[in-house]
Amino acid sequence: MSTLTIEQFLHQDYSKQTVDSYMFAINHFLKLNPKAKRYKYKNIVQYMEKISQQQPNAKYRVVILSAIKKYYDYLVMSEYRQDHPCKKLNIKVNSNQAVQVQDLFSSEELQLLLTRENRYENLDTRNNVLLNLLIYQGLTSDEIIRLNVQDVDLDAGMIYIKSSTNLNRRKLQLLAKQILLFSKYINEIRPKMLRSTTDKLIITKLGKPIAVNSIHAMIEPLKTLFPDKNLNPKTIRMSVICNWLNEKKLALEHVQVLAGHKWPGTTEKYIKVDSLQQRELINRFFPI
Template sequence: MTNTIETYLKQTCSVQTASGYLFTINHFLKTNPKAKRYKYQDIVNYMDEVSQKQANIQYRIRILSAIKKYYDYLVIVGQRSDHPCKRLTIKKPNHQSVQVQDLFTGEELLLLLTRENRYQHLDTRNNVLLSLLIYQGLTSEELTRLEVKDVDLDNGTIYIKASTNLNRRTLELKNKQMLMFAKYINEVRPVLNKYKTNKLLLGKLGRPLQVDSIHSIIEPLKALFPERNLNPRTIRMSVICNWLNESKIPLERVQELAGHKWPSTTEKYIKANAENERELINRYFPM
């Protein structure tokens, strides 16, 4: 049971995120004793005060994300029936937004798993690789860094190492991935592994896959969408967009799934359905 805001944050965020949000929320409540009854305009006014004290966009986005969590909690425990700032956002200046209309739906991405291969053993390997693209939204670089030890079939998870631009994370595997991963690791990969490497994904000659190899695997699939730009990057972008807009996963959770360091990076993938609110916040934070 969610008894306190601290418990709620620990249940819905990573340990580090929960700690940061709790600090921000406590400061917000201390300086705004009537916050429990705040309306939309009250929060816009508060964010206006924040912007006057701190021009850093990422800092302000972090504060707003924490405040949103506070009102999420109030709604869940029944202390409020409405969320006063759920759609309130802060746009990052001079930052090109994602053209979400050019991306692929979840149903379209599943078509990528229908490809057949002429080389023995590669069907299973390609299905493993493609499933990590369309279900976990990994980058090409993350795929090349994967090792066998990163896959935990007992718990149904895969560990993704941190990089310069992305956070580390442990992601759940889909039930439909479990059999293909078990077959690949236990039957197919030992046949391919001529060089005794620990890397998970191997080419037909036994060497670890490189980024160029992954792009080559995607290349024949472009015929499915001849008028659109299909590559590992647009697949990942589509997955993130679908998490937010098709599956309605909360932004903070999508940020963690994608490994984004900042909420503003994830926010770019939200389809415009509250343009009036965005215009209002832009007036309070002139670019």
């Protein structure tokens, strides 16, 4: 059996704020359910149904269920249990409700994606540019493959993103450290890689415009950095938007513009539940 405490177990994957939030929900769950260690699926469903009756806001219910799931993850890891009673239990949320921000990546975690080197310098620079667009500008894979060289204005330090069916066009600022990288790629590396006539910014090692599946393939080897999380271009973008709101404390309206969202409600889904407010709600609806 593992000698790790559940709190130490959580700290392996989550920030202190998330761990504190999870521990509060777990301790509350255990106080109300002293036999929880032997609970089956139906017992947890009943508990979540009680919460649902008292607290209709899915944002809070998602956090509580996520914490309970981690409790049973810990029991399985510690060999107290062989099975996980609620691994497949999920909260139904509609498009206007919260994103499960606790499963996303912090800015520090996203930075780790840039530490992996490629043995080929050309690909290393190209991959760096691509990752930069994902973790600093929060672009979608589709937006990246549609970028042209002309969309990058190195003199102004800006990049222009075309509109799509779901997202607005926008003009995003490049960080100072990105300008040198992008300049090297556009002026030195990309011309060496080019094998056909194309204006597309990001090209493959064969010199052709990159496709969405190639972006996913480039991310695939990086998944080993986060074995317990779902790393892909979509979750990277979601993490960036979440961090703009919750780490950098940018205004909702500003983040809406940066993300290209057509409606503020879409951006609002990324706001994290305030830990203190969450505790007050749990105590109010489920006093011990």
